[in-house]
Amino acid sequence: MTEQHKQTGSFITLEGGEGVGKSTNLAFIIDDLKNRGLSVVKTREPGGTPIAEQVRDLLLHHADEALDPTAELLLVFAARAQHLAQVIKPSLYAGKVVVSDRFTDASFAYQGAGRGLSITVLETLEKLVQQALQPDLTLLLDLPVADGMARVAKRGQSDRFEQQQHDFFERVRAGYLARARAFPDRFRIIDAAQPLVDVQQQIRQVLDEFFSK
Numbered sequence: 001m002t003e004q005h006k007q008t009g010s011f012i013t014l015e016g017g018e019g020v021g022k023s024t025n026l027a028f029i030i031d032d033l034k035n036r037g038l039s040v041v042k043t044r045e046p047g048g049t050p051i052a053e054q055v056r057d058l059l060l061h062h063a064d065e066a067l068d069p070t071a072e073l074l075l076v077f078a079a080r081a082q083h084l085a086q087v088i089k090p091s092l093y094a095g096k097v098v099v100s101d102r103f104t105d106a107s108f109a110y111q112g113a114g115r116g117l118s119i120t121v122l123e124t125l126e127k128l129v130q131q132a133l134q135p136d137l138t139l140l141l142d143l144p145v146a147d148g149m150a151r152v153a154k155r156g157q158s159d160r161f162e163q164q165q166h167d168f169f170e171r172v173r174a175g176y177l178a179r180a181r182a183f184p185d186r187f188r189i190i191d192a193a194q195p196l197v198d199v200q201q202q203i204r205q206v207l208d209e210f211f212s213k
C-alpha cells in the first residue's frame with residue numbers, strides 16, 4: 001500500500017466480467033480468510049454504504065431514463081468516494097482485511113474499455129477519489145465472454161449491464177486483461193473456465209502466496 005499514512009490492513013479486490021463466478025468465489029475467499037484467523041470486511045462496488053447502495057440502485061435500475069455515460073462514470077466514482085471514507089479506509093486503518101467485490105479496475109474495464117470514455121479522465125478521478133490508495137491484491141476471474149453469458153443465462157437473472165451487447169463484454173474482458181498487464185504486482189489472473197474446485201485451488205494458492213509475504 002502506497003498511501004502516506006499506511007494502514008495496517010490489507011485491501012483485496014475481486015474482478016471479472018459477467019458470470020465468471022465472482023459471487024461463488026467471493027464466499028469462498030471470505031471463508032478462507034476467516035479460517036486464517038483474519039478479521040475480514042466483505043463489501044462491494046458500486047455500494048458498500050447506505051448512500052453508495054442508493055447510487056448502485058440508480059446505476060443498475062433505471063428503466064424509464066437512459067443514463068448518460070459520463071453521468072454513469074461520475075456516479076460510480078461518487079459512490080466510491082463514500083465507500084472509501086465510510087468503510088474501506090477506516091477498516092484498513094483498524095488492521096482488517098477488506099475484500100471488495102469490484103473496485104476501480106471495474107471502472108477502467110466497463111466505463112473505459114467498455115463505453116470508450118477517456119482513460120485520462122478516469123485516471124484523474126481515480127487520483128481525486130483515492131489519492132495513492134490501491135488494492136494490495138486483485139484477483140481477476142477471467143473467462144471467455146460466451147461462457148460467462150451461458151452461465152448467467154442458466155442463472156436466469158438479468159440487469160441493465162447484463163443486457164449489453166456481446167462486443168461490449170469483449171471490450172470489458174480485454175480492458176481487465178490490459179489492467180492486469182499494466183499492474184502485474186497486484187493482479188493475479190484466475191482461469192475461471194476451470195471446474196470450480198480447480199478455480200478455488202488456484203485462488204487459495206494466490207492467497208497463500210499473498211499472506212506469506
Ligand SMILES: Nc1ncnc2c1ncn2[C@@H]1O[C@H](COP(=O)(O)OP(=O)(O)O)[C@@H](O)[C@H]1O
Pocket residue numbers: 016017018019020021022023024025151152154155192193194195196197199
Ligand atoms: N468454475 C465454474 N464452473 C462452472 N460453473 C460455475 C463455476 N463458477 C461458477 N459457476 C456457476 O456459474 C453461475 C454464475 O456464477 P456467479 O458466482 O453467480 O457469477 P458472477 O457473480 O460472476 O456473475 C452460477 O450458476 C455458478 O454456480
Ligand SMILES: Cc1cn([C@H]2C[C@H](O)[C@@H](COP(=O)(O)OP(=O)(O)O)O2)c(=O)[nH]c1=O
Pocket residue numbers: 017018019022023044045046076101102103104106107108110111161162
Ligand atoms: C464497480 C463498478 C461496477 N460496474 C458494473 C459492473 C456490473 O455490471 C455492475 C454490478 O456489478 P456486480 O454487483 O458485480 O454485478 P454482477 O454480479 O451482476 O456482475 O456494475 C461498472 O460499470 N463500473 C464500476 O466501476
